[in-house]
Amino acid sequence: MRGMNSTIKLLAKLYQIDFVAVFSCTQKNKLELKTKTDQENLFLPEDQLFLEDIILNNTIAKNGFYITHKKEYKTHTKEFPNHFSSLFIIPIFSKKEKILGYVIAFHTKEIDLCDDKKAQLELYSSSIQHMWQQQIAEFEIQQVSDVIIDSVPEAISFHELPSQKTIAINRAFEEYTGYTKEEVYGQTGLDLDLWAKESERQEYQKLIAHSGQIKNFEASFKNRKGEVFFGQASTLITKYLGKDHLLLVIRNITLLKKAKSELKESEEKFRKIFDFLPDYLSIHDYNNYDFVDINNSFMDRLGFSRDQLIGENVFDMGMWNHTEQRNEYLRLIKKHGETYNFEAEFNTPHNKKITGLISAKTIILNGKPHYLVVTRDINNIKEYQRKLQESEIRFRAIVEQSPASIIILNSKGIFIYSNPKTKELFGYSSEDLLGEEFIKFTNSPNKYSLLKKIKNHQKLDDSDYFEFQILHKNGKIRDAQMQAATFIDEQGQTKTIIQLLDITDKIDKLRIINRSRAVTFLWKNAPGFPVQHVSANVHKLLGYSADEFLRFKIEYSHIIHPDDLPIVLKEQEIHLKDKDASFINHQRKGSPKCKKQS
Structure with a gap:
């Protein structure tokens, strides 16, 4: 309001006005003093009440309202102030023609409203209106400026x-x-x-x-x-x-x-992981497949340097060993934007061929799409697979030609393999047995207990075997000796491999031997003559149980008199050399280890 105040003072002097005041108009037609000239003693509180009454009861023209003691005007209770002779009431309008307030100009002397004075009044009113509008505009600009600055x-x-x-x-x-x-x-x-x-x-x-x-x-x-x-x-x-x-x-x-610091830490962490991983990592431009970055493994193991590759196109470096693999890889990433474990063969600068599994994924770096490519070197795996395949071929050849029946069961006891010899024992071909339950062909009172016993065998061992009976296709019962071992294959599946020996003839002979009154031994032609079978009546003659012989606590050589042992060995050597089916020798039961001497 400083500009308004100085202007009013200037106009008051120019038009010989004794006192000027500016009032804003409230909603209840009350006046609120905003600014005035310096003659404060000329304007009394009751003068404001008089002005409010005049404004309420009279029509104020746009160019102003002039009254004196002599001029008629409407008022209810107030009289014209004695210390003024006349006054101007000039309304102030907004841009929308709404009255915002009034400028009141008092004269201590009555003036003659001649044409010049009227013109002066209109000029004064116009000047006030112009100054007020300018003041409003400045205020609005300042308001907008303050809002902007605070926002x-x-x-x-x-x-x-x-x-x-x-x-x-x-x-x-x-x-x-x-x-x-x-x-x-x-x-x-x-x-x-x-x-x-x-x-x-x-x-x-x-x-x-x-x-x-x-x-x-x-x-x-x-x-x-x-x-x-x-x-x-x-x-x-x-x-x-x-x-x-x-x-x-x-x-x-x-x-x-903070964001920059975290980004830097994140980039450093990414760089460490990027360079630490043993796989070959590379980043490529999304549009032209140029190298953007490679990790240390890519350089160390493939023999490339960053300077060789950065900015170069991955398909122009002669790295792909097969054009059809390159084209298929390109087709997949164009179509899907990614690929997983795509197998391909590459060349290195040193003419070393590498087989790798490629996985590619679209990522955003610096606001732009790129390809992150991870290549896993599977040369060692390929070599292992080759050796494994050769080993499997050798193993199959051995198994196929084995004199024993060899079968493989899955975790549920189902046939998944059987060699040709199995047909002699079971009477069924490999194709007939495939997919069938093993216990279906056994003559055991508790078949599932037998299957559990088979699965519990963890290793193959000469002493770790047991006997059971098999139902042959012809309806006859065959005696078999079993060795079993459980293993986990490369897919993580539990399987059991079983070796079966047909011991039907042996069991039949042993049954005959056991029915004989003579003490009968079946021993192995090896040092000490380990006993493989002995008739149960051995205890009557020698004082040992059959179990002690079969568990190798006592060997056949232990029961021969020491003086007779060289003779027995020599006779056996002669007869075995001549391939005699049978022979007789005589020796004493005089060994110190015998419980009974004769």
């Missing part, structure tokens, strides 16, 4: 020069620093201790002194609690009321710096 996220402050005392701040400045407008006004940044580092404050002052203008000066600041935040300071020297002032804008970059 921006940057901290803004306005300072006198050269003192740098603060005369205005925005809302963001209060939020960043924790200081209110009242606490900041008249203070400098040094007074408020806003600088976290003195060296940065001194550098800022040097730049201000040198040019007055700074752009994005990065520094650390403190709020009133001592908490540090990071900002970019920019300044501008501008004129205000004819004097130089400093406009300071601080952009809070604390979150930005």
Whole structure:
């Protein structure tokens, strides 16, 4: 209102007006004094009540309303003030023709409203209206400016020069620093201790002194609690009321710096993982497949350097050993944007061939799509598979030609393999047995107990066997000796391999031997003559149980008299050399190990 006040004073002097006041109009037609000339003793409180009554009961023309003691006017209770002879009431309108207030001009002497005076009144009214509208426009501009400044996220402050005392701040400045407008006004940044580092404050002052203008000066600041935040300071020297002032804008970059720091840590972590992985990792441009980056394994094991590959096209380096594999890989990533475990063969600079499984995935780097390609070297696996295949061929050849029946069961006891010899024991071909339950062909009172016993055998061992009976296809029962071992295949499936010996003839002979009154031994032609079978009546003759012989606690040589043992050995050697089916020798039961001597 300073501009309005000075204008009113000027107009009052020009038109010889004794006292001028500006009132705003409230909703209840009450007047509120906004500004006036200096003669305060000329305007009394009851004068305002008189004006309110005049305005309420009279029509005020746009160009003003002039009354004197003599002129008729409508009022209910108030009389014309004695200390004034006449007055002008000039309405002030908004842009929408709404009355906002009034300018009241008092004269201590009555003036003659001649044509000149009327023209003066109209001119005075027009001047007041113009000044008021200009004042409203300036106020609206200032209002909009204040709203904009308070709305921006940057901290803004306005300072006198050269003192740098603060005369205005925005809302963001209060939020960043924790200081209110009242606490900041008249203070400098040094007074408020806003600088976290003195060296940065001194550098800022040097730049201000040198040019007055700074752009994005990065520094650390403190709020009133001592908490540090990071900002970019920019300044501008501008004129205000004819004097130089400093406009300071601080952009809070604390979150930005934190994000950059986290991004840097993330990139370092990614780089470490990227270079640490043993697989061959590479990153390619999404559009042209050029190399963007490779890891250490790619360089160390394939023999390429980064300089050789970065910026080069992956399909132009002669790395693909087969064109059809390259084309199929290209088709897959174009169609799906990714591929998984695609097998291909590559060449290295040293002409070494590598078989790899390629997995590619689309990723975003620096806002742009790229391909992350992971190639796993499976040369060792391929070599292992080759050797395994050769081993399986050899194993199958051995198994197929084995004199024993060999079968393989799955975890449920189902036939998944049987060799040709199995047909002699079971009477069924391999094709007939495939998919059938093993226990279906056994003559055991508790078949499932037998299957459980088979699965519990963890290794093949000469002493780790048991006997059971098999139902042959012809309906006859065959005696069999079994050895079983459980293993896990390459797919993680549990399987059991079983070796079966047909011991039907042996069991039949043993049954005959056991029915004989003579003590009968079946021993192996090996040092000590380990006993493989002995008739149960051995205990009557020698005092040992059959079990002691069969568990190899006692060998056949132990029961021969020491003096007779060389003769027995020599006779046996002669008869075996001559391939005699049978022979008789005589020896004494005189060994110290015999429980009974004869």
